Amino acid sequence: MINNKTTEIANDYVIRVLDSPAEVDAHAWNALLLGQPQATPFMRHEYLHALHASGCATPDTGWTPKFFLLERQGELRAACVLYLKTHSHGEYVFDWAWAKAYAQHGLAYYPKALCAVPFTPVPGTRLLAKTQADRERLATALLDFCQRQQLSGLHSLFASDDDLAAFEASGLLQRHTVQFHWQNTPPGYTGFDAFLAQLTADKRKKIRQERRKVADAGVSFRVSEGRQISPADWEFFYRCYERTYLEHGNAPYLNRDFFARMASTMAEDWLLFVAERDGQAIAASLIALNTSCAQVKHTAVTERVAYGRYWGALERVDCLHFEACYYQPLAWCIANGYQRFEGGAQGEHKLARALLPVTTTSAHWLAQPQFLAAVDRYLSAERAGIQNYLGALHQHSPFKTAMLD
Incomplete structure (x- = not known):
């Protein structure tokens, strides 16, 4: 070669x-x-x-x-x-x-x-x-x-x-x-309920039922962005991420050292949702952001994008995956003026959650x-x-x- x-x-x-x-x-x-x-x-x-x-x-x-x-x-x-x-x-x-x-x-x-x-x-x-x-x-x-x-x-x-x-x-x-991507339709939703109001009645009802199941199970979320994500949070996330792969009989593609390097060199491009119950963290989803690309370009027309990337859980809670990987990130995107959320490869189930095919x-x-x-x-x-x-x-x-x- x-x-x-x-x-x-x-x-x-x-x-x-x-x-x-x-x-x-x-x-x-x-x-x-x-x-x-x-x-x-x-x-x-x-x-x-x-x-x-x-x-x-x-x-x-x-x-x-x-x-x-x-x-x-x-x-x-x-x-x-x-x-x-x-x-x-x-x-x-x-x-x-x-x-x-x-x-x-x-x-x-x-x-x-x-x-x-x-x-x-x-x-x-x-x-x-x-x-x-x-x-x-x-x-x-x-x-x-x-x-x-x-x-x-x-x-x-x-x-x-x-x-x-x-x-x-x-x-x-x-x-x-x-793939399936979500769009924050211009001029942008004023809130998650305003987004739900645009859905058909059955889809709106389904999403509310799924969210209620997670809330009724006593699960709440905290979110950390960029340098706010602590070393302990990164370590907890990796435990969840690794567990998900191992449960399916595979070793994860990415190791701890990779994510440690992300925390050190590209922290501004990451957003972490941690699910907690009774004061204990039980699941996490890691979302990527195009923060570094958007900020350096200094242009008002740069589209701010979030990318659904990795998730894992240490406990099983009905509908927790949907809440951690879709509903929490979508609510955050609406609140923070992000125009698009990319849900990753495959997954027709995403359509029912308002991620549209592209x-x-x-x-x-x-x-x-x-x-x-x-x-x-x-x-x-x-x-x-x-x-x-x-x-x-x-x-x-x-x-x-x-x-x-």
């Missing part, structure tokens, strides 16, 4: 490929990110560095990073991280069937190249660039790298619109999936021509299925008047 490779391309542009985020200028990377219309905190240098330094996303866990830097006369013009993957875990856009088909024909699907944020199915910019032309140069460089390294394919997950345009120019196919898109290229053609046909049929699925969801809007796109 290429290590610390420098390649000259046309018009004095140079591509550098580095093996670790520690080799990348954090200030230059973040400055490039904050110029993107779909910037998220998950592409900050601190986040990617924490994944690597904590051992969560490293060659030992099947994530070998390659940081691509497109420079011209010493200026960073575009950048991205590409992971060489030896499996398909932690991606949330599933290609197990493609890998199986390769194996059945005696071909190696792994390693493959993945342009994504490990374990983080949040749509946003993947190719950081000053201009769309720079972004297209970077996309071309990624494809060239994959071809020269004889990788099976290149995949970019939950990409931004600008990224998709750049990848499409390089011949990548597009694949659609569905289409997310990934880009794909396979080196083997026959498989690329077969996948193209498959994706065409899948897109039709996605449209039918969205149409069915339209028929079950939780709102009095249709608000689905």
Whole structure:
């Protein structure tokens, strides 16, 4: 594989490929990110560095990073991280069937190249660039790298619109999936009851019943934001998070060290809800915020977004998951003027709780021509299925008047 490779391309542009985020200028990377219309905190240098330094996303866990830097006369013009993957875990856009088909024909699907944020199915910019032309140069460089390294394919997950345009120019196919997001409809709800008033009677009744069950069980919540989240709170959250994974027979993707690094380097981007009963903490949900992206850009039109990320409980209480992961965060978003709450990957149950379906898109290229053609046909049929699925969801809007796109 290429290590610390420098390649000259046309018009004095140079591509550098580095093996670790520690080799990348954090200030230059973040400055490039904050110029993107779909910037998220998950592409900050601190986040990617924490994944690597904590051992969560490293060659030992099947994530070998390659940081691509497109420079011209010493200026960073575009950048991205590409992971060489030896499996398909932690991606949330599933290609197990493609890998199986390769194996059945005696071909190696792994390693493959993945342009994504490990374990983080949040749509946003993947190719950081000053201009769309720079972004297209970077996309071309990624494809060239994959071809020269004889990788099976290149995949970019939950990409931004600008990224998709750049990848499409390089011949990548597009694949659609569905997530569920909540919108604080302009000019913004005046309170949680005002939000409920927009729902159909049955959905409004259901949410109130679920919330009442939690309250009647004697559960209350306290919320901490940013530096208000204490070390003890972070430790309690991790106990809950780890318990949830272990109960399902899996070790968590993220370890204590990762979250300790988040508390140290990106505290402003986190919001914690702790459920308590009889003075004892029993559950927690951790929400990410785009605080750092919004503040640095200094623009009144920046959309403030909250991202539902992790949760866990030490005790079982009926409907506690819904309260901790949806209703408490939505009430907080309304009270604090956040325009959107992203509920994460999958989950039709979110529709009944007023998170509406949105289409997310990934880009794909396979080196083997026959498989690329077969996948193209498959994706065409899948897109039709996605449209039918969205149409069915339209028929079950939780709102009095249709608000689905």
